[in-house]
Amino acid sequence: MRLLGFPLLVIFLLSLGCGGHGGGTGLPAFVEGSVTDAEFDAAAAAISQAFQDAGSGEDVSDSVLEAMRAQPKVVLARLNSSSQPVAWFQDGRKLIVLVDSLLQAPPGGSGAARSVATDKGATRNLVAGKKAVLLSGFLGAGTPDLASLQTQLADKGFEAQVVDFTAEAASSLAGLDLLMASSHGVVDETRTGEQHLYYSTTTEVTPQGNQLYRQQLQDEKMVKCVIRVFSSPGEYETKTFYGVSQAYLRERGMSFRPGAFWLSNACHSAEPAGLAFADTVPDLTGYTGWSGSPLNITANETTAFVFDRLLGVFTAAPTDPAPPGPVTIPELADRLTVKRPGSDLRMNQSRNTKNLLADYLVYRPSGAAPANQTLIPSIRSTAFNSADDTVTISGYFGSEQGPVTLNGTILNVLSWTETDIVVDKPAAKTGTLLVRSIGAPSASGFLFSNSFLYQEPEPFTITISPELAITTPDTIRSLTAVAATGKIPANSRFRWTVTSGTGRINGAATVTGTNPTVEYRSAPQVGTDVIKLDVLNQAGSVISSKTLSVAISQQFMAFTVAGGWDPSKAPPNGSYQYGDGGSSYADDVSETARILFVSSNIGATDQTIGALLTIGLTPGSTVKPGTWTKVATGQQVSVGLFQLTLATDQSDPDDVDSKQNAMGDTGTLTISKVSPLSNGRTAFNYTFSVSRTAGGTVTGSGTGIIIP
Incomplete structure (x- = not known):
């Protein structure tokens, strides 16, 4: 991982000094004692100088590999799984050059931003405090500032610490609910072909340290890192630091509580080696990291975005349709697909100056906690239950019950589960709802949820x-x-x-x-x-x-009669619906039009019709969507015209006194949809409206089915 705008020279040195070979790894047989410390140091210095002189072009790796192969004690030089040059020496020691550290020239005007190790939040005799550690492994100007993240966590009730990522930092990592590792990262193969993710630390290499960590170096759980540390653009010191593997951190005391989160702001931290190790860690609900080498400025932007969503703040750009509470790990993966402000890249992508794309992965380890687990108590919704005057609060709250407040007033909790809290109906109809979960060191001894606007619904x-x-x-x-x-x-x-x-x-x-x-x-x-x-x-x-x-029904027609119709010529005002009848074509005797009849409310004799539409079509055509005009009084229906005829007695079309009359003076009929049915039938939807100059309207709609 590169610092903000500053290239860092990072070289990993593995001190083995033992015989054997890598089996099926493609490594040669090693001869213990065949390389003196002086010979190793001289070769390492030559390779380091070649890296420093190679600049930042496309051929940096080739230049470094060429320098490696020029050393007489180097028996193999190749790229490792992180595409970083590695030189194997005759005695089994190796040297890794992190070429990713020179991907970007340092910008002017950059200053140091080193996070100071501090504690925020103090444990207050709690059953189990929520503990967050932010490991700071970057050095020099432009280092990521973890203090703001620490403040956000402390404000939510965490015992949050920014800890220098030293070789002994693992002793501070017991019983974690959140681990953030911010450091250089590289994946490299061991002599037996195993892949490990290594984090660089801030502990400088010394003779005493070499003796102290002798076994860890031989077991390849630790490496030595040569880092170019910038104090300002163009000014730097080259120092050697220890790097540690994930296995080393666990061996020295790192452990997690159920439902914990492990986040990495480190190159290559979410490649198969890192993900496979996360699968071996009990109790993790989520693990994140980069699959390649991101540009550090975008990596820091992604980190801020991740914490913003996990803590339910939702102020970090870009805005997205996020839920009302802190997100879960599956939801975080979805939120990270939004575009970066002013960029075509997503928040889970970074393109470095070599035009290589790195992805930020959100991973649920095997055996992870439930998918609805959130970093802090999460209020997602409230529901008023009128039957028993209670309110159900839904989200994720953990198992340790704490107080629930509305506008600061403590509510009576009737039941509490990890996903639902039931309280008595509050007196206030609206306000700010908060849930506190016991087991977190805040001023009141609780872990704070997001603020949620509660509104009692009105009856409906x-x-x-x-x-x-x-x-x-x-x-x-x-x-x-x-x-x-x-x-x-x-x-x-x-x-x-x-x-x-x-x-x-x-x-x-x-x-x-x-x-x-x-x-x-x-x-x-x-x-x-x-x-x-x-x-x-x-x-x-x-x-x-x-x-x-x-x-x-096979066919239906519905219409409403309203207004001042003559009762001797129209049915009474009201709404009518029929599900009988049918539709059919007939050609008029003049062959100037084809008539579509739509009939409903058929009498028992099948000769009396309560409602009839007569629609004029082009000769030889079939019905299609369109609009027809009401035929003028006294005229016959022709192409483009229609007529509506209703019986005065709609309740009994067979009534001998019922009269069939054409309705209205003006109007329109629209056929909106024509659909083929089975057995050669055709269905069509229609609406119509007719009106009488002296007053009165008939409006209706229906579906006709034409049976061949």
């Missing part, structure tokens, strides 16, 4: 629009849940169920979602579909219901 009832009563077989209609009284509460969900019949809602017998509109497809045969709509609050409780019974 639900209905379905349109209140469909009749439809034809295998017909699609849109149905929408709307409030009959009051207002549907925000964040409600809608459960649609076909309780009787074979109709389908969005292709299924039951469907639940946040969209109030669904697609209803009626049963393919004549019968009845019964549809039930349940409105669910965020706790999943039913807060309102509506049932709709839909008759499935």
